Amino acid sequence: MIRRATVLAVGRLKGWAADGSDDYLKRLRRYFPIEVVEVPEEDLNRRAPAEVLSAEATRLLRRLPEGAHLVVLDRERGRRFSSEDLARHLDDLGLSGNSHVAFVLGGPLGLAPEVLQRADTRLSFGDITLPHALARVVLLEQLYRAAKISRGEKYHY
Numbered sequence: 001m002i003r004r005a006t007v008l009a010v011g012r013l014k015g016w017a018a019d020g021s022d023d024y025l026k027r028l029r030r031y032f033p034i035e036v037v038e039v040p041e042e043d044l045n046r047r048a049p050a051e052v053l054s055a056e057a058t059r060l061l062r063r064l065p066e067g068a069h070l071v072v073l074d075r076e077r078g079r080r081f082s083s084e085d086l087a088r089h090l091d092d093l094g095l096s097g098n099s100h101v102a103f104v105l106g107g108p109l110g111l112a113p114e115v116l117q118r119a120d121t122r123l124s125f126g127d128i129t130l131p132h133a134l135a136r137v138v139l140l141e142q143l144y145r146a147a148k149i150s151r152g153e154k155y156h157y
Helices: 015-028 049-062 083-095 132-151
Strands: 004-010 034-039 069-073 100-105 121-124
Touching (some): 015 034, 034 049
Parallel strands (some): 069 121
C-alpha cells in the first residue's frame, strides 16, 4: 500500500460533498497520511474554455508534490480498475518505491492536456460523467476501500 497521498483538486467542496470528503479523509488517515490541496476554480462565464483549462493547469502543476506518482482522473482514456485491482495497483506502487501518490481531479471542464501528459497512471470511473465534487468523494471512498482490501479488513463484499 502507498504510504502517503495527496489529492489535488480544482475548486472547494461544499455541503454534502465536503461532509463526505471529510468523513473519508478521517477514515483514510488511519492507514496513511493524506492531504487535500484545492486550487481555485476559474469562472467559466468570463473566460474561454481553453483559458480556463490553462489557468487551472498552471495552478495544479505548481502544487504537484515532487517525486510523487501522478494519477489523473481521465474519463475518456483512463484505465478502469475494479476495487480489488485498484488495491493491488496501489500495493504494487508502494512496493516499487512509489510510496507517495498524487491524485489529480479537474474542474467542470476536466484537465488540460499538459496535466494529462504528466500522468503516470490515468484512472477512469467509467463512461458516465460525474460532477467533480462527486468524483472526489468517489475517489476517496475507493482509496478507503483499497486500504481495507489491502489489509484484509471487512468492508468490501
